[in-house]
Amino acid sequence: MMSDRIVRLIGLTGGIATGKTAISNYLAHAHKFPILDADIYAREAVHPGSPILNSIVERYGGSILLSDGNLNRPELGNIIFCNPTERQWLEQQIHPYVRHRLVEVTQNHIAQSSIVSTDTLTLVLVVPLLFEANMTDLCTEIWVVYCSPSVQVQRLRSRDGLNCDRANARIQTQLPLDQKCQKADVVFDNSSTLQSLLSQVDAKLSRLEI
Numbered sequence: 675m676m677s678d679r680i681v682r683l684i685g686l687t688g689g690i691a692t693g694k695t696a697i698s699n700y701l702a703h704a705h706k707f708p709i710l711d712a713d714i715y716a717r718e719a720v721h722p723g724s725p726i727l728n729s730i731v732e733r734y735g736g737s738i739l740l741s742d743g744n745l746n747r748p749e750l751g752n753i754i755f756c757n758p759t760e761r762q763w764l765e766q767q768i769h770p771y772v773r774h775r776l777v778e779v780t781q782n783h784i785a786q787s788s789i790v791s792t793d794t795l796t797l798v799l800v801v802p803l804l805f806e807a808n809m810t811d812l813c814t815e816i817w818v819v820y821c822s823p824s825v826q827v828q829r830l831r832s833r834d835g836l837n838c839d840r841a842n843a844r845i846q847t848q849l850p851l852d853q854k855c856q857k858a859d860v861v862f863d864n865s866s867t868l869q870s871l872l873s874q875v876d877a878k879l880s881r882l883e884i
Contacts, residue, residue: 680794681784685813687804689851690844691830693819693864693871698800700872705879708783712801712809715775719768720745726767733763755843769807776801776812805849805857818858820851821865 684707688694701707720727722743730745731738734753740746754761776799787795801809810816821829823845830841855861860878864871 679787681814682794682796683780683812683814684796684798685804685810685816686798686800686819687802687816687854688819688864689821689826689848689854690802691826691833692821692851693862694800694802696864696868696871697817697819697862697875698798700875701798704872707796707798710776710779710797710799712772712776712799712803715772716768718775719771726771729767730764751844755840755847758847761847765803765807769803769809772801772807773809773812776809780812803848805854810857815859816857817860817862818851818854819862819864819871820855821863823851825865826851 686694686698686701698709698711702709718724720730727745730750734750738746738749750764754764780797780799783797784795799809799813801807801812804810804813804816826845827838827841830836830844831838834841836844862871862874862878
């Protein structure tokens with residue numbers, strides 16, 4: 675019966691620039707797991723004309739928009755990563771929308787699935803702020819990917835073109851990685867190579883006989 679099926683909801687998280695995207699891409703392409711990406715829903719929340727974007731413009735002025743009407747994300751980042759009060763305000767606008775979309779899409783996948791009761795439906799919820807936004811209840815298990823602090827700073831600087839101070843400021847807005855690892859069901863070390871990381875993922879899935 676459909677009600678007897680196993681639904682496995684993996685909450686994939688970690689720190690900024692630790693390797694969440696590398697794992698989610700691999701799970702999607704190599705293992706064919708559906709990926710629900712919180713960052714995509716966060717971008718949906720501020721599309722031109724949306725109530726949330728209108729609230730942002732009311733708070734920060736029209737200069738927070740690009741010429742095409744889209745949100746100027748680097749400019750917004752300069753505001754919120756240096757001001758905890760503004761960051762909290764923004765998160766209060768966006769997190770409820772992201773939660774709603776994660777729940778909605780999860781339910782749609784379950785409803786549309788034709789999996790029989792002896793099989794498992796696995797969905798991967800990629801949520802960078804899984805702990806910070808109190809969304810752990812959306813998952814049946816939590817995977818955390820981490821790397822050493824020095825590697826994290828180096829990758830973030832290289833990826834986003836930030837100086838050391840700005841990179842550290844972004845890292846410090848999130849729960850420390852060691853605390854995330856303590857709360858995880860599965861931990862992956864991405865301090866080395868991509869192949870090493872993906873091998874850890876395969877080993878975990880093999881042990882679970884997915």
